[in-house]
Amino acid sequence: MRLSRYFLPVLKETPSEAQIASHRLMLRAGMIKQASAGIYSWLPLGFKVLRKLENIVHEEQIRAGHVPMLMPTLQSAELWKESGRYDAYGPEMLRIRDRQDRDMLYGPTNEEMITDIFRSHVNSYKDLPLTLYHVQWKFRDEIRPRFGVMRGREFFMKDGYNFDLTKEDALHAYNRHLVSYLRTYERMGLQAIPMRADSGPIGGDDTHEFLVLAETGESEVFYDSQITELTFGDREIDYDSVEACQAVMEEFTSRYARTDETHDEAVFAEVPEERRRVARGIEVGQIFYFGTKYSDAMGATVQGPDGKSVPVHMGSHGIGVSRLVGAIIEANHDDRGIIWPEGVTPFHVGIVNLKSGDAEADAACDALYSAFVSKGLEPLLDDTNERAGGKFATMDLIGLPWRITVGPRGLKNGVVEVTSRRTGESEEMSPEAAIEKIVGIYAAL
Amino acid sequence: MRLSRYFLPVLKETPSEAQIASHRLMLRAGMIKQASAGIYSWLPLGFKVLRKLENIVHEEQIRAGHVPMLMPTLQSAELWKESGRYDAYGPEMLRIRDRQDRDMLYGPTNEEMITDIFRSHVNSYKDLPLTLYHVQWKFRDEIRPRFGVMRGREFFMKDGYNFDLTKEDALHAYNRHLVSYLRTYERMGLQAIPMRADSGPIGGDDTHEFLVLAETGESEVFYDSQITELTFGDREIDYDSVEACQAVMEEFTSRYARTDETHDEAVFAEVPEERRRVARGIEVGQIFYFGTKYSDAMGATVQGPDGKSVPVHMGSHGIGVSRLVGAIIEANHDDRGIIWPEGVTPFHVGIVNLKSGDAEADAACDALYSAFVSKGLEPLLDDTNERAGGKFATMDLIGLPWRITVGPRGLKNGVVEVTSRRTGESEEMSPEAAIEKIVGIYAAL
Numbered sequence: 001m002r003l004s005r006y007f008l009p010v011l012k013e014t015p016s017e018a019q020i021a022s023h024r025l026m027l028r029a030g031m032i033k034q035a036s037a038g039i040y041s042w043l044p045l046g047f048k049v050l051r052k053l054e055n056i057v058h059e060e061q062i063r064a065g066h067v068p069m070l071m072p073t074l075q076s077a078e079l080w081k082e083s084g085r086y087d088a089y090g091p092e093m094l095r096i097r098d099r100q101d102r103d104m105l106y107g108p109t110n111e112e113m114i115t116d117i118f119r120s121h122v123n124s125y126k127d128l129p130l131t132l133y134h135v136q137w138k139f140r141d142e143i144r145p146r147f148g149v150m151r152g153r154e155f156f157m158k159d160g161y162n163f164d165l166t167k168e169d170a171l172h173a174y175n176r177h178l179v180s181y182l183r184t185y186e187r188m189g190l191q192a193i194p195m196r197a198d199s200g201p202i203g204g205d206d207t208h209e210f211l212v213l214a215e216t217g218e219s220e221v222f223y224d225s226q227i228t229e230l231t232f233g234d235r236e237i238d239y240d241s242v243e244a245c246q247a248v249m250e251e252f253t254s255r256y257a258r259t260d261e262t263h264d265e266a267v268f269a270e271v272p273e274e275r276r277r278v279a280r281g282i283e284v285g286q287i288f289y290f291g292t293k294y295s296d297a298m299g300a301t302v303q304g305p306d307g308k309s310v311p312v313h314m315g316s317h318g319i320g321v322s323r324l325v326g327a328i329i330e331a332n333h334d335d336r337g338i339i340w341p342e343g344v345t346p347f348h349v350g351i352v353n354l355k356s357g358d359a360e361a362d363a364a365c366d367a368l369y370s371a372f373v374s375k376g377l378e379p380l381l382d383d384t385n386e387r388a389g390g391k392f393a394t395m396d397l398i399g400l401p402w403r404i405t406v407g408p409r410g411l412k413n414g415v416v417e418v419t420s421r422r423t424g425e426s427e428e429m430s431p432e433a434a435i436e437k438i439v440g441i442y443a444a445l
Numbered sequence: 446m447r448l449s450r451y452f453l454p455v456l457k458e459t460p461s462e463a464q465i466a467s468h469r470l471m472l473r474a475g476m477i478k479q480a481s482a483g484i485y486s487w488l489p490l491g492f493k494v495l496r497k498l499e500n501i502v503h504e505e506q507i508r509a510g511h512v513p514m515l516m517p518t519l520q521s522a523e524l525w526k527e528s529g530r531y532d533a534y535g536p537e538m539l540r541i542r543d544r545q546d547r548d549m550l551y552g553p554t555n556e557e558m559i560t561d562i563f564r565s566h567v568n569s570y571k572d573l574p575l576t577l578y579h580v581q582w583k584f585r586d587e588i589r590p591r592f593g594v595m596r597g598r599e600f601f602m603k604d605g606y607n608f609d610l611t612k613e614d615a616l617h618a619y620n621r622h623l624v625s626y627l628r629t630y631e632r633m634g635l636q637a638i639p640m641r642a643d644s645g646p647i648g649g650d651d652t653h654e655f656l657v658l659a660e661t662g663e664s665e666v667f668y669d670s671q672i673t674e675l676t677f678g679d680r681e682i683d684y685d686s687v688e689a690c691q692a693v694m695e696e697f698t699s700r701y702a703r704t705d706e707t708h709d710e711a712v713f714a715e716v717p718e719e720r721r722r723v724a725r726g727i728e729v730g731q732i733f734y735f736g737t738k739y740s741d742a743m744g745a746t747v748q749g750p751d752g753k754s755v756p757v758h759m760g761s762h763g764i765g766v767s768r769l770v771g772a773i774i775e776a777n778h779d780d781r782g783i784i785w786p787e788g789v790t791p792f793h794v795g796i797v798n799l800k801s802g803d804a805e806a807d808a809a810c811d812a813l814y815s816a817f818v819s820k821g822l823e824p825l826l827d828d829t830n831e832r833a834g835g836k837f838a839t840m841d842l843i844g845l846p847w848r849i850t851v852g853p854r855g856l857k858n859g860v861v862e863v864t865s866r867r868t869g870e871s872e873e874m875s876p877e878a879a880i881e882k883i884v885g886i887y888a889a890l
Contacts, residue, residue, distance in 0.1 A: 007512050007575060009566035033562055036521040036549070041562060044577070047515045067452050070492045072599045073518060073582055074551070076481040091544045096551075099536045099586045104481070106519070106541075117478055117486060121454035130452060132489070137518055137582070141544045153543075154517045 001347065002369075003382045007044050010394055020216045022329035023148030025338050029398045031325075038145025038153030045398060046325065048346035050156065053321050054135050056187050056343070057158045064180040064239045066131040066160055071113050073137050077103035079112035083297045092140045094153075106139035111294050111316055114161045118312070119300040125165045128302065128312070131173055133160030135321060149326045150282070151218070156322035163312045165304060170289055170313035174206060175245035177287045177317040181210055182232040182252065184319065185284065188328060189341020192284050193227055194252055198261035206289040206315075209259060211281030214330040221281040223257035224271045259283075282327045289315040338399030339422050342445055347380035348372065349438050350400040352391045354407030356383055364406050364416070368431055375439045396421065402438050406431075446792065447814075448827045452489050455839055465661045467774035468593030470783050474843045476770075483590025483598030490843060491770065493791035495601065498766050499580050501632050501788070502603045509625040509684045511576040511605055516558050518582050522548035524557035528742045537585045551584035556739050556761055559606045563757070564745040570610045573747065573757070576618055578605030580766060594771045595727070596663070601767035608757045610749060615734055615758035619651060620690035622732045622762040626655055627677040627697065629764065630729065633773060634786020637729050638672055639697055643706035651734040651760075654704060656726030659775040666726040668702035669716045704728075727772045734760040783844030784867050787890055792825035793817065794883050795845040797836045799852030801828055809851050809861070809876060816880045822887060841866065847883050851876075 009030040018024040026032045031046030042050055058068060074096065080086035086093075086105075094106040107113070114132060122130070135158045145153050162173035178194060185192035190212050197209035211221055213228075230252055238244050256271050258264070259281070268276060295301065295311035304310050320327075332339045340346070349372060353365045365381055372379040380400060382391045395403050405417040405426075415428040418437060429437070454475040463469040471477045476491030487495055503513060519541065525531035531538075531550075539551040552558070559577060567575070580603040590598050607618035623639060630637035635657050642654035656666055658673075675697055683689050701716050703709070704726070713721060740746065740756035749755050777784045785791070794817060798810045810826055817824040825845065827836045840848050850862040850871075860873040863882060874882070 005510060005512075007514070007566075007572075007577060030566075033565065035517050035558060036519070036547070037545075039517045039519055039521075041517060041558065042515040043562070044512050044514045047513055047579075050515065065450060067450075067489050068492055069452070069489045070487040070495065072480050072484045072486060074481070074484055074584070074599055076484075094541065094543060096539065096541050098539060099588065100482075102481070113480060113486065117488070120478065121452075121475075132452060134492075139519065143544065154519055 001378065001380050003380060003384050006380070008394075008398070009043065010397055018148065020147050020150070020330065021333055022150060022216075022326035025329055025333055025397070026148055026326065029338060032149060038142055038151070040149055040152060040154075045346050049325050049340075049344055050322060052344050052346070053188060053324055054156070057135060057184055057319055057321060060180045060184040060187070061133055061158070061160065063183075064176050066133050066180075068134065069132055070134045070136060071107070071110050073106055073139070074104050075107045075113055077105055079116055079298075080105065083112050083115075083294060085112070092142065094139045094141045107136075108138055108140045109316070109318075110134070110159055111161065112298065115294045115298045115300045115314070118163055119298060122163070123302060125302045125304050129162065129164050129169055129173060131160055131162040131176075133158060133317075147216070147326065149322045152322065155320065158319040158321055160317045162315045162317070163300075164314070165302065165310070165312065167291065167313050170291070170315055171206070172242050172245060174287055174289045174315050175242075175249040176239050177315070178208065178252065179232070179237055179239070179245050179248045181285050181287065181317075181319065182248070185210065185212075186232055187343045188324065189343050190284070190324075190328060190331060191228065191231075193221075193223065193257050193281070195221060195223065195257040195259050195281075196253070196262045197259050197286065208253065208287055209283050210285040211259070212284055212327045212331055213279050214282050214327070215280055216330055217280035217282040219281050219283060220260040221258070221279055222260075222263045222268050223277050223279070224255040225275040225277050227252070227255045227257050282323075282330060283320070284324050284327050285317075285319040287315065287317040289313075333399070336393070337397035340399045340401055342401050342442060345399070345401050347400050348377040348402070348442055349379045350395045350398075350403045351379050351381040352388070352395060352403060352405045353381070353383055354388050354405060356385055358408050360411055361406055361408055364411055364431060368404060368406065368416070368435065371435045372438070375435070377439065377442060402441070404434050404438075446823065446825050448825060448829055451825070453839075453843070454488065455842055463593065465592050465595070465775065466778055467595060467661075467771035470774055470778055470842070471593055471771065474783060477594060483587055483596070485594055485597060485599075490791050494770050494785075494789055495767060497789050497791070498633060498769055499601070502580060502629055502764055502766060505625045505629040505632070506578055506603070506605065508628075509576075509621050511578050511625075513579065514577055515579045515581060516552070516555050518551055518584070519549050520552045520558055522550055524561055524743075525550065528557045528560075528739060530557070537587065539584045539586045552581075553583055553585045554761070554763075555579070555604055556606065556759075557743065560739045560743045560745045560759070563608055564743060567608070568747060570747045570749050574607065574609050574614055574618060576605055576607040576621075578603060578762075592661075592771065594767045597767065600765065603764040603766055605762045607760045607762070608745075609759070610747065610755070610757065612736065612758050615736070615760055616651070617687050617690060619732055619734045619760050620694040621684050622760075623653065623697065624677070624682055624684070624690050624693045626730050626732065626762075626764065627693070630655065630657075631677055632788045633769065634788050635729070635769075635773060635776060636673065636676075638666075638668065638702055638726070640666060640668065640702040640704050640726070641698070641707050642704050642731065653698065653732055654728050655730035656704070657729055657772045657776055658724050659727050659772065660725055661775050662725035662727040664726050664728060665705040666703070666724055667705070667708045667713055668722050668724070669700040670720040670722050672697070672700045672702050727768075727775060728765070729769050729772050730762075730764040732760065732762040734758075778844070781838070782842035785844045785846055787846050787887060790844070790846050792845050793822040793847070793887055794824050795840045795843075795848045796824050796826040797833070797840060797848060797850045798826070798828055799833050799850060801830050803853050805856055806851055806853055809856055813849060813851065813861070813876055813880065817883070820880070820884045822884065847886070849879050849883075
């Protein structure tokens, strides 16, 4: 993309309404614009990141054997009356009446609807196991929306639902989700720690929240510092293997890590003192096993191997996709702006032309631009007439991991400058070497 | 995908509520399930097609130089009061009151919101031309939703908005959209004819609707049969060239082609009688130039080259993405089911194992499956225990363009059978030849 043809309305001033870094930086970098309280338009740069996260979520869910579909945003109140949650949900549910005076609502989650789909079509244990998921806009009418996309009212979420014959099978689905989530967050450049949590209005016994450590997190968390040394890395996993998934689950949940809702001072005291940590975290996902709560209430049964009808065991599993954009920024920024992890950066490399209009500089920039495009990377070329200082400030603000600076002086010596946004270190090299270096970095992801 | 692990709830019975072929077939093929009147869940097969169409739309819009973003589904009533459409829109607008008693609505379109974004961030003609678009769920509270996704209430639409300094520039944007839409529909295997139409509540003078000819179309259309001989084909186009885009526009709109709203019997009579056609069409897109209607009402101005403030010239341009799924089926089906065009098929090839459990047949199917995956294609392997007749009926119903049938008898002779869904013709060949043939067909798209 050439900046002269893009829509990147960066702000010079820090917006006064933004209290946390990610909100400030998303506004300043022209990623979002508030449409109403807690409701945002995703401007081109923001949308690009959101879409990348959505694609990573899809890839990892499909890898785990889960099946994508899409449920609508608006739901009939009927199903929620059946489960008993219509009255229980409270004022965070946005209730709507349509022109025929039917009670509708903007879905905050989809347990009822997916259970209805399941019971309409599945009758036999032979069709299990089954995990269906979607990535769709949700709405929760928060009384005090704030922190930008971190606590918005309209938000983009992946929610998945497993249907299994037995509790054991459902716990395997639980573990499969845990593994797939670890992979998902790591690909986004995040360390998200599974912590024992409270199930809240979804119900159920087994649940873990995934938390990204950040000073601005809404939850107080307590953990054994050993857990931060764990990474899933590039190990292969067979998602069909009960033992393999169970082993990962145990590895990542056997150390103390809890939110304040489930924190137990006595158990925490057993962790060696030098490893006890109290910090704040941002919740970016949650997995639940809730047994037959919804299948009982809504009659979602299958015929088992013995011919008897049994309610299916279910769980639900969510990733907050829009909130993740904020969480990634909370965990990756400095005074000058955002620092995107390579896995989610909106553009792979920024090219700054120090002297737009200079024939040689323009040609060198165009050649770099075309070379990256031909290698399947997306460069952002600042071909505007702004002065160099302004161009650097914009590149730092929007946080592309790599910048190539092209100017007439360097070109005389056959070099351009390659700068890492994270370390700030610069290196001069030939344009060919710069291409090779950056293409290599992304190829290794 | 192995069918035993998928969720494909095909129906044996024809659902009684469905009046047209696409609705019937989408229900029978397990693509959708009604959630409430005019609101559908997209089951896995349906979602796959929907996502493919969305991706084609994105690719062609980006190719035309238009910039993707994403606006929310819910809008504040304030902006609509500013433009005067809040009262004008009527009961099709779903009006919502949130917990703070603010007037909201589920966006049926986004002229107001995009104009607000524009006026908040763009001040100079130097930032023009600019075309922003998104693909997002919309809602129109139809009094009688019907025909499945063809006339639903919650629907998925691409809407784009151009901002230009002059009428001439805006008309170039209009032509650019016309060209990009021709390409988009052809990639989906559709002939969509641009027809002079009425602007309705959007306002403006210049507008074309794109119509797919089909007996079940909601509009009566009148056209010169010569227009059906035109194709955009694989010609290259420079979207920056005013002349090139203008030439395509003239080529595709100079013959008589109008909906009943703008039909003029006297002008139609000038078409030679043997070329006059009266038929029915499904509207799958519309482009508008409406000048300064919204920029005047909402103060969207830029400073021109002479320093004076002028309202921008705008247009809006829509593609009905969810309704296109229905339109493609209306134009591509037979008594046995759907016949997907190769460009949009949910899976590239179906593999039918005539004898699941037979070691040789299973191994041959697995080898074919892996070969297609390694070539970047998505096969659907029916590895269930259903009898052959049922497997064929399902494959015909869901309409994959190519089927490979694998059975012990053929394998003895070293062959499998390759069948075209469209022609019904079958050919025996070695598994290697079958792979080469099908990979070649998709590589040529």
